[in-house]
Amino acid sequence: MEGSLKRRLRSLNETVRLHGDESQHEQTDSWSNRDLIPLPAHRxxxxxxxxxxxxxxxxxSxxxxxxAFLTQGLSVGQSMxxxxxxxxxxxxxxxxxxxxxxxxHVGFTVQNRFSWGLRASYIPLLQRILLNFIWSAVQCWTGGKLAAVCITAIWPSFATMPNFLPKSMPATGYEFVGFIVFWVLSAPFLLIAPEKYKxxxxxxxxxxxxxxLSMMIWALATAKGAGTLWTTGQTIPTTSSWDSSWLIMMGINQMIGNFAAGLTNGSDFSRYSRNWKHYVGGTFLSGVVVGVLVCFCGLVTTSAAQKIYGDIYWNPPDLLMVMMDSGRGSSKSRAGVFFLSFGFALTSMFQNVCGNVIAGGIDLAGLFPNYINIRRGAIITFVAIWVVQPWQLINTASAFINVLSSFAVFLSPIMGIMATDxxxxxxxxxxxxHLYRPYDSSYWFWHGINWRAIPAWLCGWAPTIGGLVVTSNGADNAPRAVYQLFYMAFLIGFFISSIVFYILNKLFPVEGYGKQDEVDxxxxxxxxxxxxxxxVSITDAIEGKEAGEEKNKTQERSVNAD
Structure with a gap:
């Protein structure tokens, strides 16, 4: 009986374990699998x-x-x-x-190993996994609101449905159904490999x-102008402790912080690029050109909509509901709102799956390479959305998203270490x-830990953690310096960790500086x-080895003949 159970367990383990294609050099063990090794050219x-x-x-978003910047009192020009x-x-x-x-062609999971050590690399990895879980849930809940707008455009009575949820739950049935629909329709994206996203x-x-663009044109045409919000000047209260310079600094820090989670795992997705020009060019066009234009469109549309409806609607789902009068508008308005909200929802689905769920899959693969690849990890992250319960996070904590964005306090020191090393x-x-083996590796350091990275990381967030605490608690009576440091948290964390890590490595140098493999x-x-x-490419190395062996055999035959 005991022997039979052991055989079944071994059989189950063999079934669940991942197996790589040896002909493609896909090593699968406790440190690597197909999705962690350097990405080959065909992927x-x-x-x-x-x-x-x-x-x-x-x-x-x-x-x-x-x-965010207009609310703090900055003018339109200063906000832009x-x-x-x-x-x-x-x-x-x-x-x-x-x-x-x-x-x-390696990702974030592996990239940190040469800075932190193979075992200590779990420190930044676990932070990324936690953020992926939370951001996936938050974005799914936000996308659910767009799904709810789509449903309302088709069936107007949906907007007035009775709330079937208990009063203890901080959400409405309307929101919850939209969330479920968004989550279910996002699932098929998990089946697509990242290299096939084109x-x-x-x-x-x-x-x-x-x-x-259509939404902005409609708003301008209907309002016959951009409205008064567009001409808003600086409105910093006279009682404010901060002038425009500090508010601009805080805004820039917040801008970078909002993208910090994606910045840390940039190599997870840059490795899929055909070459560096595609990555740099695409990132510039999307982040600088299009990103600024989308902010501009949002500002103009919101300003024009204020002129039309008398209120400010920054959240597109709210504005779309007003545009069709919560489903009571004409069929023409409902059709227009449906196609707009459907497009926004579809984009949100794909961006959430790619930027958060798939990223979570990559990070989880680094924890258990023998059993988890990108797809399995993505499924775990996707299911974890229900465990996180985003309706609790968003609807019960008004400052939650700001605190989540402020997690850059811990991420920017990690990036400083990565860049410096x-x-x-x-x-x-x-x-x-050497990134995939504990034995005879330059990156094993001391029991798999590069102790130099830990104090460098701690020094990076120590000066700014106080600001994060008081800000998240809504306190306004802390020393001024605490807030000033927090308003520069990203840059402070990045450069302090960079400097400390550099000095420690110069004082206590490690092996492997300036070295790389001789063979691919x-x-x-x-x-x-x-x-x-x-x-040397592995093909040339194999051919050279075979040629050398054949040469040795020829020489042996010649000696024997003599």
């Missing part, structure tokens, strides 16, 4: 247009960005200045962090972009094969890439 299919969808700039400067800095940090993925990126980006210490050279063990590089890196 690097993303072009510049793909980064419109991945970057999530064509989204309702970008549309609402100016609201924050958006432009913030977008350029996001571009800069995204390229710096993602460059390792562009050059060596058509979906093109469709959703085009649909959403045209929808936003790769560019300044290792001079963009790493031993890729995983067959990830094209011939031109291998030549540029100065390494």
């Amino acid at each position: 690097r299919t993303w072009e510049w247009i793909h980064y419109f969808g991945y970057g999530a700039y064509l989204s309702i 970008t549309w609402q960005t100016p609201n 200045l924050v958006i432009v400067v913030g977008s350029l800095l996001v571009l800069l940090f995204s390229v710096v962090i993602a460059w390792c993925g562009l050059k060596y 058509l979906l990126f093109q469709l959703t980006s085009l649909y959403c972009g045209l929808g936003m 790769f560019f300044l210490l290792r001079h963009r050279k790493i031993q890729v094969s 063990v995983y067959g990830a590089f094209t011939t031109s890439e291998a030549v540029k890196l100065g390494i």
Whole structure:
């Protein structure tokens, strides 16, 4: 009986375990699997247009960005200045962090191993997994509101449905049904491999972009002008402790912080790019050009809508409901709202799956490579949305999203360590094969831990954690310096951790600086890439080995004949 149970368990384990294709050098063990090893050329299919969808700039969250800065008292011009400067800095940090993925085709999970050590790399990895769980849930709940608008446009009575949820639950039946519909319709995207996203990126980006442009044109035509919000000047209260300079600094920090979660795992998606030009060009066009234009469209549309309806509607689902009078409007208005909300919802679905759920799958694969690949990890992240219960987070904590964005306090030091190690210490050279084995590895350090990374990370967020605490609690009586440090949290964390990590590594140097593999063990590089890196492709290495063996055999036969 006991022997039979053991056989069944072994059989189950063998069924659940992942198996790589050895002919494609897909090593599967406790440190690697098909989705963690360097991405081979045939899987690097993303072009510049793909980064419109991945970057999530064509989204309702970008549309609402100016609201945060206008509410703080900045003028329209100052708000747009924050958006432009913030977008350029996001571009800069995204390229710096993602460059390792562009050059060596490895993702965030593996990239941290040469800085933290194979075991200590779980510290940044677990932070990313937690954020992926939360952001996936939050974005799914937000997308559910768009789904609810779509349903209302088809069946107007849906907007007035009785609330079937208990009073203890901080949500309405209307919101909950929209959330379920959005979650269910997002599921099919999980079945698509990231390298095959091309058509979906093109469709959703085009649909959403045209929808936003149409919405702005309609608002301007109906209002016969942009409205008074567009001409709003600086409105900082005289009782405010902060002048425009500090509010602009805070806005820029907030802009970068909103994208911090995506910046850290930039290499997860840059490695899918055909080459660096597609990534940099696509990120610039989507993040700087389109991102600024979407903010502009949101500002103009909201201003014109204020002139039409008398109230300010920054949230597109709310404005769409007003446009069709909560379903009681004409069939023409309901049809227009349906196609707009459907386009926004479809884009939100795909962006959430790609930027949060798939990213969560990649990170989970790093925890259990033997059993979890991207698809399995994505499914776990997708199911975890219900565990997180976003209706509790969003509807019961007004400052929750701001606090979540402020998690950059912990992420920016991680990025500082990543950038410093790769560019300044290792001079963009790493031993890729050493990232996947604990034995005889330059990145094993002390029991798998590079102790230098831990104090560097702690020093990065120590000066700004106080600001995060008082801000999340809504306190306004803390020392002024606490808030000032928090308003610069991203830059402070990034550069302090960079400097501390650099100094520690110079005082206590490690092995492997400036070294890289002599042979492309995983067959990830094209011939031109291998030549540029100065390494031998695995095909040439095998052929050279076989030629050497044949030469030795010939010499042996010659000696024997003599």
